[in-house]
Amino acid sequence: MKKNIRNNTLYDLKQEMVKIGEKPFRAEQIFQWLYQEKVTTFNEMTNLSLDLRKKLGDNYHIGKFQLEQKLVSQDGTKKYLFNLCDSEKNLIETVLMQYHHGYTVCLSSQIGCKMGCQFCASTGIPFVRNLEVGEIIQQILEIEKEEQIRISNIVFMGIGEPFDNFENVMKAIEIINHPKGLNIGARHISISTSGLVPKIYELADRQMQCTLSVSLHSSKNTTRSAMMPINQVYPIEELMKACKYYIQKTNKRISFEYALAKENNDNLADAKELVKLLQGMLAHVNLIPINPIEKGKFAKSTNENIIKFRDYLNNHGIVATIRRELGSDINAACGQLRRQTLSKNKR
Numbered sequence: 001m002k003k004n005i006r007n008n009t010l011y012d013l014k015q016e017m018v019k020i021g022e023k024p025f026r027a028e029q030i031f032q033w034l035y036q037e038k039v040t041t042f043n044e045m046t047n048l049s050l051d052l053r054k055k056l057g058d059n060y061h062i063g064k065f066q067l068e069q070k071l072v073s074q075d076g077t078k079k080y081l082f083n084l085c086d087s088e089k090n091l092i093e094t095v096l097m098q099y100h101h102g103y104t105v106c107l108s109s110q111i112g113c114k115m116g117c118q119f120c121a122s123t124g125i126p127f128v129r130n131l132e133v134g135e136i137i138q139q140i141l142e143i144e145k146e147e148q149i150r151i152s153n154i155v156f157m158g159i160g161e162p163f164d165n166f167e168n169v170m171k172a173i174e175i176i177n178h179p180k181g182l183n184i185g186a187r188h189i190s191i192s193t194s195g196l197v198p199k200i201y202e203l204a205d206r207q208m209q210c211t212l213s214v215s216l217h218s219s220k221n222t223t224r225s226a227m228m229p230i231n232q233v234y235p236i237e238e239l240m241k242a243c244k245y246y247i248q249k250t251n252k253r254i255s256f257e258y259a260l261a262k263e264n265n266d267n268l269a270d271a272k273e274l275v276k277l278l279q280g281m282l283a284h285v286n287l288i289p290i291n292p293i294e295k296g297k298f299a300k301s302t303n304e305n306i307i308k309f310r311d312y313l314n315n316h317g318i319v320a321t322i323r324r325e326l327g328s329d330i331n332a333a334c335g336q337l338r339r340q341t342l343s344k345n346k347r
Contacts, residue, residue: 005060006034006134009174010181020055028180030056035181038141040064063134065142080143084111084135090128093159094139102152107139109169110160115194116229117215119259119290119298122159130165136172140182154184157192157213163199173210186210192257197234200242204249213255213286214243218265219273227261227298240277247282254281259288261298266305271312278318285313285320 008016013027026048033045042048042056066083068091073079078096083089095106112127113120140151154176156162162169173189175181186209193199194215203212216239218224225231231239243254256278260266274285287310290300301309306322313320 002059002061004063004132004134005030005056006063006137006175007132007171009133009171010178012171020059022052022055026052031178031180034062035175035178035183038145063132063138065138067142067146070146078143078147080139080146082139082142088128092131092135092139094143095158096143096147099153103147103149104153104155105140105143105151106155106158107136108158108160109136109156109162109165113160114164115161117194118227119217119261121291130168131160133168133171133175136168137175137182140176151182152184153188153190155190155192155213157190161194161196162191163193163196163203166199166202170206173208190255194228194230195234195239196230197238197242200239200246204242204246207250209252211255212246212252213257214239215259216256216274217259219270219277223265223270227259227265236277244281252282253284255284255286257286257288259290260301260306260309261290262301262305264298266301266309268308268312271309275313275316275318283318285318287320287322289322 005013005016010027010031013031014024017024017026017030029047030045033039037044039045040062042053042060042062045053045056048056064085066085067080068083069081071079076098080094080096082092082094084092090111092108092111094108097104097106108131110127110130112125113122114127140154143149144151156169169191173186173191176184176189177186190211190213191203192213192215200212200214203210215228216224217227219236221231221235224236234242246252247254258265258274278285287306289306290298310320310322
């Protein structure tokens with residue numbers, strides 16, 4: 001069975017070249033074709049011999065997706081439903097957002113998700129598998145080709161828990177960041193986690209310059225466990241210990257994601273608890289007006305409560321901002337489009 005050549009970092013690709021009887025330096029040429037020239041066939045790699053191109057075609061394939069659906073929001077946000085063109089014709093979602101500083105792509109890392117967060121549209125859809133390295137990267141390439149743009153920022157906040165597919169995500173970041181790969185700076189890459197504590201330690205030890213975002217959503221174990229089952233495995237005390245280790249090891253600020261749900265975690269008492277929890281930490285709080293989902297347990301907080309919550313944090317030494325709502329008219333929250341499509345297909 002042919003392997004996706006994009007699953008290989010440059011180091012891996014050098015090993016692959018040796019396996020097929022080629023010199024390691026060929027990997028750099030292939031890498032350039034894949035990520036700088038962005039070719040879609042081996043025959044386009046014209047500085048390689050016909051024999052090597054045949055070897056590549058016999059042993060590997062260059063990944064491709066089929067665009068099943070594209071939705072465009074009034075604010076310019078675009079959502080793509082991609083068919084992975086694998087044997088099961090699995091579907092994933094990717095979102096493109098435009099800011100004054102450039103284009104940001106929100107990537108999926110898994111087909112489905114195991115975490116079961118009660119406010120997320122991915123919940124209730126069966127987990128299928130991890131995305132391969134090449135499938136993670138392909139999302140960027142497909143959007144750049146479709147829109148004729150250059151992506152400048154990457155966030156791993158789409159379908160799936162990135163730390164549950166840790167090694168593939170790390171390899172994808174290596175390729176995205178590599179000067180001979182997509183050459184997107186590490187400081188322009190953010191990874192979000194629901195709180196897989198062991199992987200926070202591992203990321204800290206790798207000394208990567210990416211931004212870490214941690215989905216917190218409450219300072220109380222009871223409330224957080226009701227929203228995020230992962231808290232029953234790694235409660236807040238363990239999570240914060242890991243976060244403090246990460247900050248101490250990397251000297252980098254953590255962005256704490258806090259989805260405000262009406263009459264659940266959005267009053268001033270919750271804000272006071274959050275200040276106590278984060279006091280003295282190198283931290284930023286990203287307040288998220290929650291996206292209501294079909295059969296969901298939580299409703300969006302009022303604008304008044306969201307603003308009061310932000311102001312209380314800022315007035316007590318915790319930097320907090322409200323995430324700009326993008327793509328609400330096209331269900332841009334992760335999993336919503338895939339969820340709707342799968343539901344229709346079952347009818």
